[in-house]
Amino acid sequence: MGILHDDVVLLRQSEKEGEPSVITVNCPDKTGLGSDLCRIILFFGLTVVRIDVSTDGKWCYLVFWVIGKPNTRWSLLKKRLIGVCPSCSSASGISYYRAELQSPRPPDVFLLKFCCYDRRGLLHDVTAVLYELELIIEKVKISTTPDGKVMDLFFITDTRELMHTKKRQEDTYDNLKSVLGDAMISCEIEMVGPEVTVCSQGPSFLPPEITEDMFDSEVVDEHRGGSPACKKASIAVDNLLSPSHTLIQIVCQDHKGFLYDIMRTLKDYNIQISYGRFTMKSKMDCELDLFIMQADGKKIVDPNKLNALCSRIQMELRRPLRVALVNRGPDTELLVANPVELSGKGRPLVFHDITLALKMLSVGVFSAEIGRYMVGDREWEIYRVLLDEGNGLPVPKTKIQEAVWKMLMGWE
Structure with a gap:
């Protein structure tokens, strides 16, 4: 041509x-x-x-x-x-x-595992670094220990396809270190098998209230307090x-x-x-x-x-995304779901926006995870964030749901 x-x-x-x-x-x-x-x-x-x-x-x-x-x-x-x-x-x-x-060759999946001392906004700061480095978060599991430490497991893929190199891993470590500072205790990066990104279809992982509030009805009932639209x-x-x-x-x-x-x-x-x-x-x-x-x-x-x-x-x-707050025993869980393309790609920046909204509200995160589930005939990427209510939430729950929704929709 x-x-x-x-x-x-x-x-x-x-x-x-x-x-x-x-x-x-x-x-x-x-x-x-x-x-x-x-x-x-x-x-x-x-x-x-x-x-x-x-x-x-x-x-x-x-x-x-x-x-x-x-x-x-x-x-x-x-x-x-x-x-x-x-x-x-x-x-x-x-x-x-x-x-x-x-079908293109699936990207290599790496496990970024680090331990650090917890603080407000830490999860978003880490997420922002990963996006800046063009690292795609496929799955994440985060847990907080009673002594104030956080163990973060990020399953990531590299847009630049360089994570197998020593230099790329060192750059990732240096960027995280610049944000975490002395709070970082340890950090490791290793390649893992692609099976970690396989969609989980086990019904036990999705309580009925999740599917009822977020997926059962396409018509929003505001009196039920379901996902905004x-x-x-x-x-x-x-x-x-x-x-x-x-x-x-x-x-x-x-x-x-x-x-x-x-x-x-x-x-x-x-x-x-x-x-x-x-x-x-x-x-x-x-x-x-x-x-x-x-x-x-x-x-x-x-x-x-x-x-x-x-x-x-x-x-x-x-409803390009679904946002809901549900009770998980005595705790509150924030749920965000977005549909996955048939090609397997998920919506970008979702976790970044969720954590940014929570950081701006000074709402802490006790644990978080990302998983893919089949709901009906579609695959969904579902973000589950257990909020830290140790000293009570600083804002009403309705304001948390509204703030996350507006951030994801670009209406902040």
Whole structure:
């Protein structure tokens, strides 16, 4: 095609603070590319204010207008975006969509184990370091001992695929040491088998109150005190405007990861986007128009398929994550759940945002763990955090749930 590798992604940073930077992606298309790109943008903490998408089924052109942060690593962002784009040679068209079905080699899993003296906000500080180093937290188990020590077990994968090297392990240790200081007692990193990330389906690990409060009903009953939801979300479908595409029009309240939630849903349904436009109508409200078709190149005319797709999108708009507080004996457990892509990827920054919200409320954590469970026909990533109530909670429980929800939704 004559396009240089570095020109697949072009970045134009804004010259004035508060104005959007522009990311242009020009590469061969693949089903789910929009989801992969939006996931990376979400991981880097950028806010998308506008997007234009256009593709002919073989080649695509995407433009993102994003608001960055003072510490945004733009060069690294560009590298990560290029990494998920298909190579130019894949645009031949013959084996194009078949390449999407090939499963990549699962990443190596490492166990980061360290012991330190506990303090308020420690868990978030550690989590922030791991995200800064581009280490993905797959599972975590944290426990507090009676003498004020914390044993943390983080099962992690390395985006840079360098954790097997001595230098990468030393860099990780040094960064943790800079945050923990003299509170760190010991720290070890070792490779473990991939079986630690296998989804656990044992019903004994999920008490009935969890599934009842978080998964049984898609309609939120505020009197039950269940998981919060966005109240504004409307979807309109038009199959007459285009002879070859189904038009989906969405108007809703914006939230962190909004585009990722829509794109991953379409990816899971194997739906291709031919044209799309996202715009912010106000500080909180947004509109998204998508011209879509099935993998066979036809519009969606089957009413059952169309209703199923719209119902799933509606659910993802209203409740992209589930947040609830439940009683666990005399203690209180914070639960957060988010759906896992069919590709096996979970939503980024969830644990980071949970721990940040608790730190800002000065709420301590007694123990925490992350696991994957099958609930119904979907796999969920569930975060279970047992709150430290030794001296009582500093704020009401309802405020804790609300603060965590707002942090995850980007409404803090």
